[in-house]
Structure formats: structure tokens, C-alpha cells
Amino acid sequence: MRHGGGGLRERKKLQTREALADAALRLALEKGPDHVTVEEIAEAADVSVRTFFNYFPHKEHAILGRNPEQLERALERMRTASPDESPLTTMWHVVHDVLEELGSDGELSRRGELIMSSPTLLYQLMLSSIDDERQLTAALTERMGEPAGSLRPALIVSTAGAACRVVMELHKTAPGRPIPELLDEAFQLLAQGIDTSFGPNNQKGHP
Structure with missing residues (x-):
């Protein structure tokens, strides 16, 4: 740490x-x-x-x-981010800062496996994550100048959190790849669009 x-x-x-x-x-x-x-x-x-x-x-x-100061630093990072920095880039910085403070890949993996094996820890993580995401979404919404209840800032925050969870799970099956490297790839996919061909109304046979 x-x-x-x-x-x-x-x-x-x-x-x-x-x-x-x-x-x-x-x-x-x-x-x-x-x-x-x-x-x-x-x-x-x-x-x-x-x-x-x-x-x-x-x-x-x-x-x-858990360290409440991590959330305070993340909120401050959002408030002081350069106007030229994209919202997803800001979330990338926030996530990397938290991962760096939580420790090495080995420590993150051990903690992640322990959490997944314990319903109590998983429940506590879920509760704290929901509260964190709510505050981060409010801060990002304000920074982006969008009205309360806007979908885009909420999706940016929640998909960043989902990317972290997916990366931690995949790291167990691909331990040779560092977590930051996997995370960068995940954020790149989010930035590019996971499925740019999406269009259910354009599928053949759609009523």
C-alpha cells in the first residue's frame, strides 16, 4: 500500500x-x-x-x-479534473488510485477470493459500493453539467464499477496478466463501445 x-x-x-x-x-x-x-x-x-x-x-x-478517505479523494478528483478530461477518463484515474492504495495484485486477488467466498463480506461490499456509486454519480452529474437523474453519468460510474468486478474475476483465470493491464483493456472497450452494431429493432424478423 x-x-x-x-x-x-x-x-x-x-x-x-x-x-x-x-x-x-x-x-x-x-x-x-x-x-x-x-x-x-x-x-x-x-x-x-x-x-x-x-x-x-x-x-x-x-x-x-474500506477507507472513507478513498471516496473523499475520488470526489475531489472529480471536482478538480481538467475540463478537457473525459468523464470516463476521470473514472479510470479514480479506479486506479483505489487499486493502488489497496495493494499489490496478489493482495487484491486474495481479498477478492475471500470476499467471493463469504456472503457476509459480499453483502457488505455491495452495500458500500451502492453508496459510493450514488455519491460518485451525483458528483459526476454536476461536473458534466447534466440534470439530476441523467442516465449517462450514472452509466459511466456503474460500468466502471462493473469493469473492476469483471477484471477481478478474470484475473483468477488469467493470473499472468496484471490487474491494471486488464483494467485498462476493459476501460478501452467501454470507451470504444462494447457492441457498436447494437440495434434490436433492425433485426430480421422483428415485428
């Missing part, structure tokens, strides 16, 4: 959050997510249980590596 700039206090907070997330992931892989306790995670990270709850509301968010 990367350690960004900022003052000593901010760096120590980041290190503590990363230590808790690393401990949570390691223990969940060893024992199974349902058999890990907050007390064990805090002890492994050498902090108090009270400190744990300063960073995560529950153990599932620690195992997922």
Missing part, C-alpha cells in the same frame, strides 16, 4: 489503518472471516479495540480494506 504525503499525524493514521486492514485480511484468510474477532484484529495490529473502532465500524470493513 502507498503512503501519501501529509503531516506526521496523517501518516501515522494511515499506517494504523493499513496495519488494521492487513491484520484483518491475514486473520480472515487464516481462520475464515466469520471466526475472526475485532479483539484479535486489534491485538495483531498492536492497538486497542477502541482504536479499531476509530477507523472501522465493524470487522467486515477492516477485512474489505
Whole structure:
């Protein structure tokens, strides 16, 4: 995981959050997510249980590596993006920033496999992803100058999220290809149009 700039206090907070997330992931892989306790995670990270709850509301968010600051940085990235930067390009930057902070391909793969094997983790990821996408869509809609409820910004955000999920799944069957490389290919396909021949009303035999 990367350690960004900022003052000593901010760096120590980041290190503590990363230590808790690393401990949570390691223990969940060893024992199974349902058999890990907050007390064990805090002890492994050498902090108090009270400190744990300063960073995560529950153990599932620690195992997922959830960091609310990631969303804040993503929203700021949208607000400060160059007017010449396309909305999909902005989402590409946002996704790559999150992946870089979450760790190496190996760590991402281990966490991804663990999530897919745990209904509880999958449910928590779904809940947090829905909320993230809602806020990102609102920010992108405003940046694009479109009215609330517009389809295009919502599709850009949601398809970017879908691309990440597909890439993580495919990486298990093609581990030789780095996740960022697969992600770049996925975004290129989105940019080009997945099926430019789409036209159900033009098919022969259509009533």
C-alpha cells in the first residue's frame, strides 16, 4: 500500500489503518472471516479495540480494506479534473488510485477470493459500493453539467464499477496478466463501445 504525503499525524493514521486492514485480511484468510474477532484484529495490529473502532465500524470493513478517505479523494478528483478530461477518463484515474492504495495484485486477488467466498463480506461490499456509486454519480452529474437523474453519468460510474468486478474475476483465470493491464483493456472497450452494431429493432424478423 502507498503512503501519501501529509503531516506526521496523517501518516501515522494511515499506517494504523493499513496495519488494521492487513491484520484483518491475514486473520480472515487464516481462520475464515466469520471466526475472526475485532479483539484479535486489534491485538495483531498492536492497538486497542477502541482504536479499531476509530477507523472501522465493524470487522467486515477492516477485512474489505474500506477507507472513507478513498471516496473523499475520488470526489475531489472529480471536482478538480481538467475540463478537457473525459468523464470516463476521470473514472479510470479514480479506479486506479483505489487499486493502488489497496495493494499489490496478489493482495487484491486474495481479498477478492475471500470476499467471493463469504456472503457476509459480499453483502457488505455491495452495500458500500451502492453508496459510493450514488455519491460518485451525483458528483459526476454536476461536473458534466447534466440534470439530476441523467442516465449517462450514472452509466459511466456503474460500468466502471462493473469493469473492476469483471477484471477481478478474470484475473483468477488469467493470473499472468496484471490487474491494471486488464483494467485498462476493459476501460478501452467501454470507451470504444462494447457492441457498436447494437440495434434490436433492425433485426430480421422483428415485428
